[in-house]
Amino acid sequence: MVFGQKRFASINENLNRRFAEKGVLIAAHRGSWHGNIVQNTTMAFRAAFMMGADIVETDTSVTLDGVVYCIHDGAELQLFGAQKSTLAMTSARVDDYQMRNALDQPNRQHAQQLDEVCAYLCHGELINIDRSWKAGGLVPGILDKHPHMLSQAIIKAPLRAREVIEQLNEHERKYMFMPICYSLEDVEEALSYRDVNTVGAELIATRPDGPLLSPEGIAYVHAHGLFAWVNTLVITDEEPEDTLCAGLDDDISIRIGPEAGWGRLMEMGADVLQTDWPSLVDKYRGRSAMHGHR
Numbered sequence: 131m132v133f134g135q136k137r138f139a140s141i142n143e144n145l146n147r148r149f150a151e152k153g154v155l156i157a158a159h160r161g162s163w164h165g166n167i168v169q170n171t172t173m174a175f176r177a178a179f180m181m182g183a184d185i186v187e188t189d190t191s192v193t194l195d196g197v198v199y200c201i202h203d204g205a206e207l208q209l210f211g212a213q214k215s216t217l218a219m220t221s222a223r224v225d226d227y228q229m230r231n232a233l234d235q236p237n238r239q240h241a242q243q244l245d246e247v248c249a250y251l252c253h254g255e256l257i258n259i260d261r262s263w264k265a266g267g268l269v270p271g272i273l274d275k276h277p278h279m280l281s282q283a284i285i286k287a288p289l290r291a292r293e294v295i296e297q298l299n300e301h302e303r304k305y306m307f308m309p310i311c312y313s314l315e316d317v318e319e320a321l322s323y324r325d326v327n328t329v330g331a332e333l334i335a336t337r338p339d340g341p342l343l344s345p346e347g348i349a350y351v352h353a354h355g356l357f358a359w360v361n362t363l364v365i366t367d368e369e370p371e372d373t374l375c376a377g378l379d380d381d382i383s384i385r386i387g388p389e390a391g392w393g394r395l396m397e398m399g400a401d402v403l404q405t406d407w408p409s410l411v412d413k414y415r416g417r418s419a420m421h422g423h424r
Contacts, residue, residue: 133357133401134329138304142329144254144281145306148184149357153419154396156411157258157404158183159363160202166231168209168239170200172250175257182412185256185284187404190244190265197221198244198265198272209241216241217264244269248276248283258284258308258404263291270301284308286332289316299325308332308359313342314350321354330357330402338376348399357401362391364406380407388414 133149134142148155161167161174162181168174175186189202199216201224206212210227212219229239244265251257262269262285273279280303287294288310298307304327309320311331320328331351335343348358361374364381373379375395383391384407392403392411396418405411 138327155184155402157185158408168229181409183408187258189261191216192266193221332359335376345398359402360400361404
């Protein structure tokens with residue numbers, strides 16, 4: 131299946147080729163960040179691709195002086211012991227911080243700008259840019275400085291972030307876009323922006339009996355020429371309603387077995403699984419392919 135509008139086929143060719151090759155794609159949440167490797171850095175992205183990921187996901191936020199970093203605002207305390215949000219800092223202050231690794235120990239890495247990450251990923255690697263609405267509308271301009279990003283970057287935003295979608299609708303270079311959808315109506319609304327290169331939909335489902343994350347819901351997404359992206363990562367298990375994929379997540383896939391989570395999503399027709407465990411999903415994907423399953 132080919133995703134996206136035909137008139138944007140040349141832009142989307144790199145993405146669609148990956149689907150043709152792999153069937154189901156694996157997206158690594160903030161890269162692979164374990165041990166001394168820090169999230170949302172080129173080291174984390176390199177590790178993710180080494181672990182079998184097809185896409186790396188990054189967050190963006192902008193400083194007071196207009197510099198966009200690959201940082202999830204709100205994670206500053208974990209990243210470098212700061213009580214203040216990146217959104218309320220200057221770039222000089224962000225650059226001054228030494229990052230902390232997964233063991234809460236200092237290392238030599240520093241927060242990286244989106245511009246640096248775009249320059250690094252210059253060999254066709256796919257990158258999903260999340261929280262683009264936190265970057266003050268600066269993401270497309272940064273991508274424009276790196277022509278290869280036209281076929282590599284997938285910008286993500288919720289439909290409430292209308293300024294992001296309207297900017298993409300007017301922007302000359304038609305970067306791939308993926309809306310965050312909580313209902314089939316959200317999918318329909320996203321498709322109403324005809325000059326946006328919408329290629330997929332991130333499907334958020336808190337209940338296992340909802341219409342969105344189901345074979346029928348995913349078939350509906352496919353019928354509109356979009357891929358179905360599902361988040362299997364677990365942010366917290368303190369609040370069950372915070373689940374992103376109706377409980378078919380990384381935790382159950384590891385605790386019980388891949389068939390209980392990742393496998394069920396693949397059977398439903400999910401096209402992209404975003405995970406914190408790309409190597410495990412890749413191993414299961416390979417085993418499934420050997421047995422003739424999707």
